[in-house]
Amino acid sequence: MGEDGYGFELPLLLFAGFRTIVDRLHAELAAQGHPDARPAHGFALQAIGVRGATASEVGRRLGVSKQAAGKTVDRLEALGYVRREDDPADARRKLVLLTPRGLDVLERSAVIFEQIRAEWAEALGVKRVREMEADLRTMVPAAFFRLDVAGWFGA
Amino acid sequence: MGEDGYGFELPLLLFAGFRTIVDRLHAELAAQGHPDARPAHGFALQAIGVRGATASEVGRRLGVSKQAAGKTVDRLEALGYVRREDDPADARRKLVLLTPRGLDVLERSAVIFEQIRAEWAEALGVKRVREMEADLRTMVPAAFFRLDVAGWFGA
């Protein structure tokens, strides 16, 4: 063991940092009219995007099965964040589209994330935050758009 | 939005960094005779510790309900990582104790985490890794350090 402490600290700190930000985000979202939004919803809504996507496409973008993506879309639909629409050009496809409410939660999330990052920059210095982001980009495989987030968030 | 990009990047990078390390850990563990080990097991085994603990204590240390902790202990028991033993001093309690196999996976995890951290230090510089850890410690609430680290290997 090195002088820097036990090895599990680094992954634990990374996870704790992530959870700290995500928990803050959802506390803010709850206070801004989105009490039922969950982390997985944000990932899915981003994968859907303003131009819409099919459930299968969402699954591929998130690195999960089309069935899992379909169930997530079901929940988003029940919460009013997306709607489904038949694709006139392909009778198999059902386009998933953001509702105004879905767009709202995405926009608010972006604003809140910016606020949190600004707080980190104020506490640590902009340079240190930028270095942290750059270092993480160096160490993370490029194709990390794959999320597979199950179980990593609290209730 | 600042010039640094969208706010989603920082939490996504933290999560990606965590996942990158944890995925590496479990690939190594699988190659070293622990193919069924999962991330949640590692957290639970740490919470149990070499001196053992009850399911309720594990739940408190991990910040989950005693029922959830009990179910995780069930799985660890089925995998041979822990055993349960009646507490002669308190007929309500059932002590959860690491088996030799449970201790083995903990020890191997510590070694692998050290290797991964050394790789990060080689790629980024020891100073930058230390700064990252220090910065994260600054930004993360102390509640995330509930895991009882002292006495990991009987120390």
Next chain:
DNA sequence: GTAAACTCGACAACGTGGTTGACCAAAACG
């Protein structure tokens, strides 16, 4: 010393986010 309060472990029901496998209808391809 006994009654009340608390704690532990267990059971049940449920929610969320995943997985495979199977299947049909529609599209794409030979």
Next chain:
DNA sequence: CGTTTTGGTCAACCACGTTGTCGAGTTTAC
């Protein structure tokens, strides 16, 4: 054409979490 691929859905299952309930055992208060 017929064959293969693709999109959506249903069903069963798993991992991990939640509340609520409950009996048995231990503490605490009076």
